[in-house]
Amino acid sequence: MRIEISGTHFPLETLGPGRRLGVWLQGCPLACAGCMSRHTWAPGGGTGSSVRELLDLWRDALDRGAQGLTVSGGEPLEQARALEEFLAGADRLRDEAARARGVRDGPRPDFLVYTGYEQEEWDPPRLRALRHADAVIAGRFRIAEPTGLVWRGSANQRLLPRTALGRERYAPHLGRRSTGRAVEIVVEPGQEPGEAPTAHLLGVPARGELVFYERWLEGNGLRLRGRSWRP
Ligand code: SF4
Incomplete structure (x- = not known):
């Protein structure tokens, strides 16, 4: 099944x-x-991919010791059928990886999905898409409601564990405030000869931090790709 993606990254440690x-x-x-991800808004503005290709990436990440999978956007529930198929396949692969290691009851990688839709807006296709999500961070980003809660961009966004694994893994974080690094900087070489390398930010920056990062990167000869929080 086709799926439109904006990007992938491993290892991600800030979401x-x-x-x-x-x-x-x-x-x-x-x-x-x-929104800091305006470049993800246009439905056709990403990269065409397939669920099979994403599952290959997940298999590779498991081989490299992945402790979880985070799906964000964009709005993942806008591609509910593809997300359902992807998470179902990812669930099978994590079971296979656990069997291969002989650790049926050992630590399992968890699945976390970000969505701007509130729980009350999850219709049957969206609920099916989230069937294998161990936890969901739900709710629109509201710029007027800043928060220090880890992995959340605004105070209204709720961290919702949905499975036993999700409850076990996310219970310590429900009210935890962010203390460590909240943003990762990923640098990519320029596309053309002589073109400056670009950087993009992964994570949930605190209010005002984007401008700080932009200046810091420019001071180090890097271009922030897209500056996508600007209209
Ligand atoms: S839900 Fe809001 S914050 Fe998330 S990508 Fe869409 S516009 Fe941006």
């Missing part, structure tokens, strides 16, 4: 516990003011 595979889906109609 969920441990070293994770990050997958950002393309397309979001919610248009939150202050």
